[in-house]
Amino acid sequence: MFEIRVICDRADADRITTSLNTLFATGAVRRSPSRTAGLERLYVTADHRPDPQTWPTPEQAYADAPCIADEIGWTVCVAGDPESCAELDREYFLRKAAVFDRIALSGDPDIPYGSDTETAHATALYLMDLDHASVICDPRAYVRQQYAQWTKNQ
Structure with a gap:
């Protein structure tokens, strides 16, 4: 995140603001x-816009994923093992976040803020x-991006 300062003619201020909004998340x-x-x-807090090609759709990200039940079983098994619990690694948290995302995606699309969605969001924030x-x-x-990259490298 960064701040942009522009000194311009008053007549150009709206055009410049529009251009900045196009180039950056402001x-x-x-x-x-x-x-x-x-x-x-003009003072604007901005950040780079993510490249839209780097964000796979859920279908792309989870195309080769095991079924949800198998992934839940894997995460429960790993979390239940006292030896692995001491050192839960990134793979565990990535797969856990992905399975919660998939569960939320399979829910009712008319309920965008249910508990499944909130859990998926929370586990995703934890991974980030x-x-x-x-x-x-x-x-x-x-x-989804990280899961797609991980499955590609498996």
């Missing part, structure tokens, strides 16, 4: 007069924290 634009007459200062991911995106899209 916050609210703060405007203030410039010290030079007729000019305006574990990875120290500094991207701004939907956490569940991040899980």
